[in-house]
Amino acid sequence: MKISDYIVNTINRFPKGFVFTYEEFSKQVESKEAIIKALNRMAVSGKIEKLAKGKFYKPEETVFGKLEPPKLQIVKDLLEENGKVVGYLTGLSIYNEQGLTTQVSNTIQIGKNEIRPTFKRGRFTISFIKQKNTITKENIPLLQILDAINQIKKIPDTTLGESVLRIIEIIKTINEAEISTMQRLALKYPPSTRALLGAILEFLKVGEPKVLKKSLNAISTYSFPNIETILPTSRNWNIK
Numbered sequence: 001m002k003i004s005d006y007i008v009n010t011i012n013r014f015p016k017g018f019v020f021t022y023e024e025f026s027k028q029v030e031s032k033e034a035i036i037k038a039l040n041r042m043a044v045s046g047k048i049e050k051l052a053k054g055k056f057y058k059p060e061e062t063v064f065g066k067l068e069p070p071k072l073q074i075v076k077d078l079l080e081e082n083g084k085v086v087g088y089l090t091g092l093s094i095y096n097e098q099g100l101t102t103q104v105s106n107t108i109q110i111g112k113n114e115i116r117p118t119f120k121r122g123r124f125t126i127s128f129i130k131q132k133n134t135i136t137k138e139n140i141p142l143l144q145i146l147d148a149i150n151q152i153k154k155i156p157d158t159t160l161g162e163s164v165l166r167i168i169e170i171i172k173t174i175n176e177a178e179i180s181t182m183q184r185l186a187l188k189y190p191p192s193t194r195a196l197l198g199a200i201l202e203f204l205k206v207g208e209p210k211v212l213k214k215s216l217n218a219i220s221t222y223s224f225p226n227i228e229t230i231l232p233t234s235r236n237w238n239i240k
Contacts, residue, residue, distance in 0.1 A: 003031075007038050011048060016060035017069040019051060019076065052121045071108050074124060078110055087112040088140040090147045091129055095155055100148060100166050103157045111135070111143060132188040142182040145170055149200075150193040152224075161230050168200055168231075179207040187215055192222040195237040202233040213237070 007025055014020065022035040036054070043050040049059045049066065051074065059066035071093055072079075079087040091109030095101045107125045113135065115128035131143060145167065148155070152163050171179070179201065186194050198212035221238045228234050 003034050004038050004041075007035065007042075008047075011042075011058055014058045016058055017067065017073055019055055019057045019069050019073040021054050021056070050122075055121070071124075074121060075108055075110060075126060078112075078126070085135055085137055085140075086114075088131075088135060088143065090144055091127075091151060092156075094144055095148070098144070098148060098166070098170065100155050100163055101157045105156075111147060133185050139181060139185060142174075142178060142185055145174075146182065146186055146189055146193060146197070149196055150189055152196070160224060161227055164196075164200070164224075164227055164230055168204065171200060171204060171206075176206065183207055183209075183211050186212060191216055191220060192224075195222045195239055196224060196234075199231050199234045199237045199239060202236060203231055 010025060011020075022032055022039065025035050039048065039056055040050075042048045043056060048056045051057050051069065057069045057073065059068075061067075068074075071089060075087075075089070079085065079089075087110045089108070090111040092105040092107045093109045096104055106123060107127055108121075109127050109129055111129045111131040113131055115130050118125060118127040120126070129147065133139070133143065135143065148163075148167060152167070153160060155163050174182070182197070183201070186197050194212045194215055198209040198216075201207040201209045201212070216237075219238075221240050224234065224239050227239065231239075
């Protein structure tokens with residue numbers, strides 16, 4: 001079988017929106033240059049789309065045109081190394097999915113233990129947020145909630161009060177064991193994040209908020225203006 005036929009047949013088996021590089025074909029085709037030339041020809045012809053240098057994807061066709069790949073596909077090489085999870089989507093990348101904003105951003109933010117400078121990939125800006133906790137598949141949803149609390153004042157197209165109400169609804173959906181884990185993970189977040197989480201947990205009467213309160217300086221105050229009507233327990237956490 002010709003190299004071009006093998007590559008076309010392989011791509012046909014990929015799901016729509018799947019991002020790939022020449023490495024997907026290197027086990028069967030020894031010449032890296034031949035693979036890259038074939039992929040670039042297919043991109044020029046419109047059979048596949050080029051995301052960035054050396055990265056391509058199989059687009060999904062709709063009546064509105066070709067869809068871009070999911071964000072998870074765009075940055076999947078930054079989220080896993082040798083089968084181990086090393087990063088996760090967070091911040092601007094998932095506010096919309098969490099129901100915290102209707103805005104869709106061209107910035108994809110990633111939480112990692114070891115961060116790197118911001119860079120561009122196609123039309124997307126890839127930026128990084130330092131995560132001090134060990135990252136596992138199981139705790140990623142909890143880290144995403146904590147990141148949203150930590151960055152709550154920066155969430156676009158919403159108010160602080162609306163964001164607090166939405167986070168309360170999200171926390172209502174997680175079980176007691178997950179809440180306990182989230183409290184432990186929160187200990188590596190800034191004091192203001194711990195205080196707001198503690199006020200939410202106390203309001204919902206779940207978890208052990210006193211664990212968070214013990215980690216805070218009793219005389220410190222935290223600025224989350226005008227949320228006492230939404231979250232009356234905020235007064236117990238020096239939130240003003």
